[in-house]
Amino acid sequence: MxxxxxLSYLAGRRPLLRDVSLQARPGELLAxxxxxxxxKSTLLRLLxxxxxxxxxSVRFEGRELRAIPGPALARRRAVLTQQHSLTLAFSVQELVLMGRYPYFRGQPSAHDHRVVAQALQLVGLTPLAGRxxxxxxxxxQQRAQLARVLAQVWEAEAGFxxxxxxLTGLDLNHQHHTLDVARALVQHGFGVVAVLHDLNLAAQYADQLVLLRQGQVVAAGAPAAVLTPAHIRHAFAIEVELLPHPTLGSPLIVPVPRPAVAPGLWPTSNP
Known part of the structure; x- marks a missing residue:
């Protein structure tokens, strides 16, 4: 957990997070x-x-995070970042095998290769393994990176x-598939903390939500309690209406159309 x-974090004198408290538990998806x-990303980098x-403070499994040795931590939690700067011509399979580095020295075992194959199959990239x-x-690329972090914590008990x-760069089908994978991990006892932009997807898949505004927690708890029109207005400066989802029971968030931009605000060319 x-x-x-x-928790607070300053970049120079600028506060990026202020007095944030939360718990992320195994068996839950926290969005x-x-x-x-x-x-949001600052919080994940602190975690x-x-x-x-x-x-x-940030504690993981009862210990201060900074006190846990890197190799031990790498076997318990894996991180998928926003930016992936890899430009060398590694194959997809070789990239995913990097997730197994905490488990071997020198040469990977047959078990490591099996885990890589299973992770690639789970994200639907088996046909591209040699690309x-x-x-x-x-x-x-995003799905390949997901396979890499899955391979890293494949055997972890209550891993994170x-x-x-x-979901960056993913089409509609693969957005849902990625979150389905996350839910499957949760059902097997993993904990998942995910930064999401789509509030409707967060409402559908998350067990718990943390809503941030300017580095502070606006609301935290179950999706229905967090995603209220008042909270969304405060955090996003937009009016919304909430409808019941026709099949899932989660709230369905519909933005209220804004007035058209006044024509006089557009730049005009000189006569």
């Missing part, structure tokens, strides 16, 4: 939502250990995945 208490610049808190990673589309905007 991740236990976050009174972090909010407008651009709300602090991953990539950043050190300016104040407050050069840089030649993939953006969505295919930290996913920063995992």
């Amino acid at each position: 991740f236990d976050v208490q009174n 972090v939502v909010g407008a651009n610049g709300a602090g 991953s250990g990539d950043l050190a808190p300016s104040a407050g 050069s990673y840089p030649t993939l589309s953006g969505g295919e 995945l930290l996913l920063d905007e995992p």
